[in-house]
Amino acid sequence: MADPWQAAMDHAVAVARKAGEMIREALQSDRKIMCKSSSVDLVTKTDQQVEQFIFASIREKFPTHSFIGEESVAAGEPCLLTENPTWIIDPVDGTTNFVHGFPFIAVSIGFVVKKEPEFGVVYSCVEDKMYTGRKGKGAYCNGLPLQVSDQTNINQCIVNSEMGSNRDPEVVDKIFSTIRKILCIPIHGVRGVGTAAVNMSLVASGAVEAYFEIGIHCWDVAAGAVIVTEAGGVVMDVDGGPFDLMSRRVLVANNKTIATRLVKEIDVFPAKRDDAP
Numbered sequence: 001m002a003d004p005w006q007a008a009m010d011h012a013v014a015v016a017r018k019a020g021e022m023i024r025e026a027l028q029s030d031r032k033i034m035c036k037s038s039s040v041d042l043v044t045k046t047d048q049q050v051e052q053f054i055f056a057s058i059r060e061k062f063p064t065h066s067f068i069g070e071e072s073v074a075a076g077e078p079c080l081l082t083e084n085p086t087w088i089i090d091p092v093d094g095t096t097n098f099v100h101g102f103p104f105i106a107v108s109i110g111f112v113v114k115k116e117p118e119f120g121v122v123y124s125c126v127e128d129k130m131y132t133g134r135k136g137k138g139a140y141c142n143g144l145p146l147q148v149s150d151q152t153n154i155n156q157c158i159v160n161s162e163m164g165s166n167r168d169p170e171v172v173d174k175i176f177s178t179i180r181k182i183l184c185i186p187i188h189g190v191r192g193v194g195t196a197a198v199n200m201s202l203v204a205s206g207a208v209e210a211y212f213e214i215g216i217h218c219w220d221v222a223a224g225a226v227i228v229t230e231a232g233g234v235v236m237d238v239d240g241g242p243f244d245l246m247s248r249r250v251l252v253a254n255n256k257t258i259a260t261r262l263v264k265e266i267d268v269f270p271a272k273r274d275d276a277p
């Protein structure tokens with residue numbers, strides 16, 4: 001049977017590539033910074049322009065679909081997942097990197113139908129790497145198949161994580177205590193490239209074994225979750241329970257053994273759900 005969402009996925013790849021070009025061009029010019037929830041939660045004109053471009057381009061082809069986008073939600077649009085086919089978009093994942101010219105910046109496009117992820121596209125635009133994952137059909141980077149690492153010994157792992165943008169000292173303490181415990185298991189190293197979408201794609205590629213973060217949003221992880229699953233990895237909650245796209249918590253790993261070992265060390269802290277009223 002023909003894939004009902006092939007045309008949508010092809011369009012997502014084309015739109016992500018064009019959006020990446022816009023970001024690369026903007027990197028050459030002045031990047032005017034604005035703040036959202038705090039002085040470290042940044043947004044730029046580029047985030048807004050790229051999101052408008054992506055929405056308009058997809059809406060033209062798929063007018064009945066729903067949309068959740070980082071900048072539209074910031075502007076007051078609802079962040080509610082319904083049964084309708086829904087595009088979940090982060091136009092510039094790694095805005096802080098973009099502002100500073102730190103070269104990991106991604107366009108992230110996830111597509112969910114009846115609340116089930118169908119495909120994910122992550123375009124790491126400075127590296128020119130196009131990661132894709134289609135439910136049941138595998139994950140790819142620039143057309144080459146992706147496979148997670150086969151490591152089962154936690155001591156031989158690299159784990160990615162991020163400090164996020166919450167500067168509440170109690171939260172920062174929990175983040176550091178978790179990183180400290182994980183480092184001291186011991187593991188080979190802790191990394192983080194400043195974009196959830198690329199951190200997840202690195203798990204899918206087998207370059208690192210796991211990535212976890214509390215405080216991310218659905219648009220940061222919707223695409224990456226499909227890519228990791230399709231590369232053979234696992235996606236779950238930081239407490240080991242099932243992954244919930246709206247919970248603002250994610251743990252992905254190459255396998256269950258590594259994931260459940262990490263769960264034991266993660267100090268969970270509250271983060272208001274994306275779909276909270």
Ligand code: LIP
Pocket residue numbers: 070090092093094095096162163164165194195196197213215216217220
């Ligand atoms: C960012 C994430 C990053 C996380 C930041 C932020 P943005 O997304 O990808 O991993 O640590 O808090 O959510 O805001 O650059 O799209």
